[in-house]
Amino acid sequence: MNKLDKVLYTAKAHTTGGREGQSRTDDGRLDIKLTSPGGAGQGTNPEQLFAAGYSACFIGAMKAVAAKQKITLPADLAINAEVDLGPVGQAYGIAARLNVSLPGMDQAAARQLVDAAHQVCPYSNATRNNIDVQINLV
Template sequence: MNKLDKVLYTARAHTTGGREGQSRTDDGRLDVKLTSPGGGGQGTNPEQLFASGYSACFIGAMKAVAGKQKITLPQDLSVDSEVDLGPVGQAYGIAVRMNVSLPGMDKAAARQLVDAAHQVCPYSNATRGNIDVQINVV
């Protein structure tokens, strides 16, 4: 297990009701209704939140790597992420696919950047060896 050298930020959320509930951050910036995947409710679900969080974090990691390597990223870069939920034996698990779009960037350079970002991204480091993560350059 990796221990943090220093805490830079702590996110705090209060959740009630599980997948059919409500979650709110302590600063009120996020206040969401939760609904099970495929359910009829109006809320989001943990898998959608994970997909959004991981893709946003991954873009941040690409920007950090690009800054250190003096690489200019395309303004319209994007990540489309998919998080699958399914059974793993008697438990449940997730799998992730991310399609990274770096328009106008050389494919080999884009692949190197994505691979380097995957090494520094906190979500990538948290999931490495635990779930299937596929990162594609599209």
């Protein structure tokens, strides 16, 4: 297990009711209703939150790598993230796909950037060797 050298930030959320509940961060910036995937409720679900968090974090990692390598990223870069939920034996698990769009960027340079970002992204490091993660250039 990797230990943090230094804590830069701690996110805090209070959740009640599980997948049919509510979650709120301590600063009030996030206050959401939760609903199971495919449920009739109006809320989001943990898999959607994971998809949003992973894709946002991965873009941050790409920007950090690009800055170090003095690469200009396309202004309209985007990631369509997909998170699957399903059974794994007697338990449940997730799998993730990040479909990365870097319009106008050379494919070889884009692949190198994405591979480097996958090494520094906190979500990638947390999921590595734990779940199936695919990083696709689209």
